[in-house]
Amino acid sequence: MSLQRNPPDGAPSPQQLPDGLMDEQRRAAAVEEAVHQLSLHLSGHRRWFVLTGAGCSTESGIPAYRDETGAWRHKPPIQLHEFMGSESVRRRYWARSFVGFPRVHRALPNAAHHALAQLERQDRVRLLVTQNVDLLHQKAGSQNVIDLHGQLAWVACLGCRSLIERERVQHWLAANNPTLFAHDGAPDPDQRDASGHALAPDGDAQLALDVSGLQIPPCPSCGGLLKPNVVFFGETVPPQKVRDSYAALEEADAVLVVGSSLAVFSGYRFVRRAAELRKPIVVVNSGMTRADALAQLKLSGPCGALLDGALQLLSPGAA
Numbered sequence: 001m002s003l004q005r006n007p008p009d010g011a012p013s014p015q016q017l018p019d020g021l022m023d024e025q026r027r028a029a030a031v032e033e034a035v036h037q038l039s040l041h042l043s044g045h046r047r048w049f050v051l052t053g054a055g056c057s058t059e060s061g062i063p064a065y066r067d068e069t070g071a072w073r074h075k076p077p078i079q080l081h082e083f084m085g086s087e088s089v090r091r092r093y094w095a096r097s098f099v100g101f102p103r104v105h106r107a108l109p110n111a112a113h114h115a116l117a118q119l120e121r122q123d124r125v126r127l128l129v130t131q132n133v134d135l136l137h138q139k140a141g142s143q144n145v146i147d148l149h150g151q152l153a154w155v156a157c158l159g160c161r162s163l164i165e166r167e168r169v170q171h172w173l174a175a176n177n178p179t180l181f182a183h184d185g186a187p188d189p190d191q192r193d194a195s196g197h198a199l200a201p202d203g204d205a206q207l208a209l210d211v212s213g214l215q216i217p218p219c220p221s222c223g224g225l226l227k228p229n230v231v232f233f234g235e236t237v238p239p240q241k242v243r244d245s246y247a248a249l250e251e252a253d254a255v256l257v258v259g260s261s262l263a264v265f266s267g268y269r270f271v272r273r274a275a276e277l278r279k280p281i282v283v284v285n286s287g288m289t290r291a292d293a294l295a296q297l298k299l300s301g302p303c304g305a306l307l308d309g310a311l312q313l314l315s316p317g318a319a
């Protein structure tokens, strides 16, 4: 937390307290001040354009690609041209995704998702654009959502363009690879153990597993190549989603960024456009973002606690 305030009259000065207590008191005061500032900004503008990223879902147990300094936590995610060009890359992707998907699929929305859904019900949100593929905003009740990077719960055929539920692909992979995935789900993605299992926000687990014999599913309709219905790195966002997002941005009074470092251009372009249109920008993210210099207010802290706290100030009792 970067915001601080002085203790009220009569309160012990921070210097008189033991280090631990002093830190705790400072932290609590900084959170309180940040919540206050956020609620003031939220009430100061009528219709918000909200942009969310992986940091919004970390409190739901889905880790972000980047840490607080913007560096990769794990190796960079798979690129589209690698997936398209190599059967072995596709085998590795589906094996890792088979292991990682259940954790994303069963994740529950956290306080940040619930607060944003409540702000929409209060008619404060014009549109929520998310870079996340986990459907947690919809699970929390947000209705007006554009999933900029697609939805992991669906798989698309690159031949006939049909969409297939991801769960069917999970069943197919389990049924056709009995030796590789001896149990349903096989290696536990919750464990970051010696074999290096770890999860990315698109359900891509890091596996130390020989996948050379993996059977990967063809399209059940045409036999074509299946790809998760998410935008890979190196792939462009569907133009209609971009146009709809820009249109909503034009109509919005202000922009709220939650849990994104905006390292990826697909999201950053909206903040840049908002700055060109001189719309106020508020950023809530634990760590640096590309929009820090453009923002009227930048808060570094846990998205859930800050948004929920601000919502409570705006409308006490809201959940």
Ligand SMILES: [Zn+2]
Residues within 6 Å of the ligand: 157, 158, 159, 160, 161, 162, 219, 220, 221, 222, 223, 224
């Ligand atoms: Zn097909």
